[in-house]
Amino acid sequence: MTATNDPETPPDAEAGIKLRILVDTCVWLDVAKDYRQRATIAALQQMVESDAVELIVPRQVVEEFARNKDRIVAEAGRSLSSTIRRVKDALTALGGEDRKATLSQLDDADHQITTLGSAVNDSIGKVEALFAAAKIIETSNTAKLLAAERALDKRAPFHKSKNSMGDAILIELYAEALAGKPDGEALAFVTHNKQDFSNMGVDERRPHPDLAGLFDGTGSIYALNLAELLNDFAPEWMEELKFDYEWQQEPRRISEILEAEHLLFRQIWYNRHWNTRIAIEEGREKVVAEKDYSRSPYKPGEILDTVWAGALEAAKRTEEEVGLDNLGGPWSDFEWGMLNGKLSALRWILGDEWDMLDT
Structure with a gap:
């Protein structure tokens, strides 16, 4: 004083x-x-x-x-x-x-x-x-x-x-x-x-x-x-x-937020990819060539073969970049809800609307 x-x-x-x-x-x-x-x-x-x-x-x-x-x-x-x-x-x-x-x-x-x-x-x-x-x-x-x-x-x-x-x-x-x-x-x-x-x-x-x-x-x-x-x-x-x-918590840096959002995006995408892969193996989804693919009208349960080939390559890159240990799964309903909730919240902070879960 x-x-x-x-x-x-x-x-x-x-x-x-x-x-x-x-x-x-x-x-x-x-x-x-x-x-x-x-x-x-x-x-x-x-x-x-x-x-x-x-x-x-x-x-x-x-x-x-x-x-x-x-x-x-x-x-x-x-x-x-x-x-x-x-x-x-x-x-x-x-x-x-x-x-x-x-x-x-x-x-x-x-x-x-x-x-x-x-x-x-x-x-x-x-x-x-x-x-x-x-x-x-x-x-x-x-x-x-x-x-x-x-x-x-x-x-x-x-x-x-x-x-x-x-x-x-x-x-x-x-x-x-x-x-x-x-x-x-x-x-x-x-x-x-x-x-x-x-x-x-x-x-x-x-x-x-x-x-x-x-x-x-x-x-x-x-x-x-x-x-x-x-x-x-x-x-x-x-x-x-x-x-x-x-001792108050400080806000996260933007780089931390982006890193966490990207990991959640990869985890959710990879889980959805495996759901599709299992559906194909069980015959609930079908991979078709361009000549057999219906666009008008669109037929649920069909995946274009070139799109599926790209998805398989993306899955391999994801495994190499993120690591299988970090990709997690299989998820319980609670864990799956938490993952999606976290991704929605981080995307809202970054400017998206709530429930923006596109992968």
Whole structure:
């Protein structure tokens, strides 16, 4: 945690201290789009639900987050996807012995980007749920007037040549919350906007001198990292959640999915082939030459001899490529149902409709 004076005495959840936090919009956006911050969001949810933490959520933060959430979903994968696409195009054009393996790795990376987009959407939903559960703070006329005075006096966050009215209103709303702080509570202001709020050039972990009077480092904390703030407040809580998320199952790579789909396809095709082979041996199916094959009308139970010859060759190739041990069978009804269900599910993930079991 980044406090302004005594970093060894942060508020402590175990001591019964309640922490109230005003989180800048930029922090919410950065946390939502960073896949590694899932544990931070989960910890915050649990701390809010247990009443150890309370969020101070200004109306303008809710509105700014809503305006920018679609942008962060797009940004989560757009840049890397564009780079991967250019590299794949170059590899395809240039060729080379290692091209196939490299393209497979790039496909995996591209698939992970899609997964990343889903994770960002999930995080956005959790942030919005936190907003919905919080009391939304409207901007008071007093906060607007004091922010305007900051602008006239060129005090932070107006110490640079930019319009920082939104930032100034946030800090004034924080000051209002601080003025009403009861005993047994600590407040924290969390931002990633160091240029407007920090003492840049001296110690960016500390607030700008124009804002320093609002922060004593214990009862009122200036922080640049939400995860570190929560970790200082409730270290055991954060450690447990970090462990849970580190051991979460990661999505399969696209190459793994394609490999599994191809094996299931071969197993099911090979089983169907042997069913046909047995039917021919038992006389339920008949192999006929082109001159005897009926196309109009089609006659069930007839197989064109050239088609059957191709099927026998394909079966031999399948045995050589996959191996008899991997082809399995004979299958019980349950095992056969599982095989077909797995193939249907993997093909659905890859873009087919449900029950697409053609082989």
